Amino acid sequence: MPRTSTLAGITVLLAFLGWQRLEHTFLEERHQRQQAELEATRHELREMSRALGEQRAQLERLNREVARPRASAPELTLALTAGQPASSAGGEQAAPSAPPEKPAPPSEQEVVARLEEAVHGEPIDPQWSRQAEELARARLERTLTTSRLESVHCGATVCRLETSHPNQEALEQFREQVLMAPQPVLWNGAAYSSVQGDARAGTLVTVSYLAREGRPLPALEHP
CATH class of the missing domain: 1.20.5 (Single alpha-helices involved in coiled-coils or other helix-helix interfaces)
Known part of the structure; x- marks a missing residue:
């Protein structure tokens, strides 16, 4: 047993x-x-x-x-249609005025120039600007892996962030982690970014402009 x-x-x-x-x-x-x-x-x-x-x-x-200037069309002479009365004997009816053309949207160079002027031209907010710069440095240095934060400058309502990327893959990763993140990495504000450099030369730089929460970016349309 x-x-x-x-x-x-x-x-x-x-x-x-x-x-x-x-x-x-x-x-x-x-x-x-x-x-x-x-x-x-x-x-x-x-x-x-x-x-x-x-x-x-x-x-x-x-x-x-x-945005490139368009060549002006030659002037057209409008003749009187058959049976349509003229305003005076031997006179011609004036051609209707054409509606004004819608202004072309600003180019990327114009947008960047206006944003640069805005961020460097506005005064510093003693309370918000320094806190925003410290927050941007801390969160981006914690979030970025292959990319690197080169500089950050905040005026009273707009911050300018410059980041460098060793290759195109690192740039795409930066877009996923920061620019297109489901939750804002910094704060919930209007943003615009511009990529500079050549990926083949390994000199990719992204300049991003982020508005203070509740404030718009400077107007980008033609006045």
């Missing part, structure tokens, strides 16, 4: 160990599948961000082309 009980106990123990091993294998396989799905999702997000960046660059090129 004691030997039978011992064998039964060993059998139960082996069965329990086998079940534990199967459960561990199942959990490990599920974890690997979840990691693979997460990596695939990250890859899709990077691709979407890259496509958005290309579309934005194309839109900026189109804006610059629209």
Whole structure:
């Protein structure tokens, strides 16, 4: 009897160990599948961000082309239609005035110039400006990985942030982590950013302008 009980106990123990091993294998396989799905999702997000960046660059090129001065059309003479009375004998009816053309949107260079003038031309707010600069440095240095914060300057209502990126992938990561983050990394304010440099030369720099919460960025339209 004691030997039978011992064998039964060993059998139960082996069965329990086998079940534990199967459960561990199942959990490990599920974890690997979840990691693979997460990596695939990250890859899709990077691709979407890259496509958005290309579309934005194309839109900026189109804006610059629209902003170029257009050649004026030759003047047209409007003749009287048959049977339409003239205002006076031998006279011609005056041509209706054409509606004014809608002004072209400002180019990226004009937008950046206005924002630079605004951020450097406005006075410093002794209470807000320094706190905003310290907050930007602390949060961006904690958030950024491959990119780097080069400088930050805050006026009374607008902050100018300059970041550098070693390559295009780092720039896309910066856009995901900061510019397109679900929750604002700094504060909830109107923003505009401009990419400078050549990715092939490794000199990518992003200059971002962020308005104080509750304040708009300076007007970017033609007056």
